[in-house]
Amino acid sequence: MEWGIWTQFYFATERGRAGLAADRNDIARLLWTNESPTWKFDDATSQRSVASFNNPDYVDVVIHSYRHRLGLAPGYPQYADVEAKLAALPVITVPTVTLDGEANGIIPASDGRSSAVKFSGRRIHHRVPNAGHALPQQAPKVFADAVIEVDETSLI
Numbered sequence: 001m002e003w004g005i006w007t008q009f010y011f012a013t014e015r016g017r018a019g020l021a022a023d024r025n026d027i028a029r030l031l032w033t034n035e036s037p038t039w040k041f042d043d044a045t046s047q048r049s050v051a052s053f054n055n056p057d058y059v060d061v062v063i064h065s066y067r068h069r070l071g072l073a074p075g076y077p078q079y080a081d082v083e084a085k086l087a088a089l090p091v092i093t094v095p096t097v098t099l100d101g102e103a104n105g106i107i108p109a110s111d112g113r114s115s116a117v118k119f120s121g122r123r124i125h126h127r128v129p130n131a132g133h134a135l136p137q138q139a140p141k142v143f144a145d146a147v148i149e150v151d152e153t154s155l156i
Contacts (some may be wrong), residue, residue, distance in 0.1 A: 003104040004034060011066035020062060024053045036132025038103040045137070051114070095122040097146040101131035124149065 010016035020027055026104065029046060050056070067073035075083050096119055100109040112125030126146065131139040 017063050021148045025050050034105045036134050037105045039138050091120045093121045097150040098125045100127050102129050104132045
């Protein structure tokens with residue numbers, strides 16, 4: 001599965017920045033294909049997302065996100081307090097529904113037990129067949145149902 005995180009290393013380099021700037025659409029298509037191998041998206045679906053890649057800040061935002069995640073780029077000072085709290089990995093206390101796509105080409109689906117210690121409130125975990133890394137796009141009804149389920153769960 002390590003090959004699935006190649007972007008972590010590629011985008012840490014100036015070659016990765018240049019590659020993304022030169023070929024953002026094909027790189028996105030490759031990521032979608034690798035991260036969600038069972039997703040048979042069509043050109044129209046791809047083109048709707050491609051429009052967002054034409055944002056002049058797209059490359060800078062993507063590269064900073066990847067580099068910040070690896071500690072290779074600083075965060076924004078105005079968010080330092082929030083980042084420190086998040087870095088402490090606080091337990092999530094509110095009712096939560098978590099989803100794992102069973103066809104995720106990056107992160108294997110789990111039964112939810114390994115991350116259970118991160119939740120102290122009521123939590124429901126679902127594995128979603130035939131969905132990968134892009135659950136909202138691949139399984140929109142399952143995703144919407146989870147939003148409703150967490151709302152209903154919070155009333156219990």
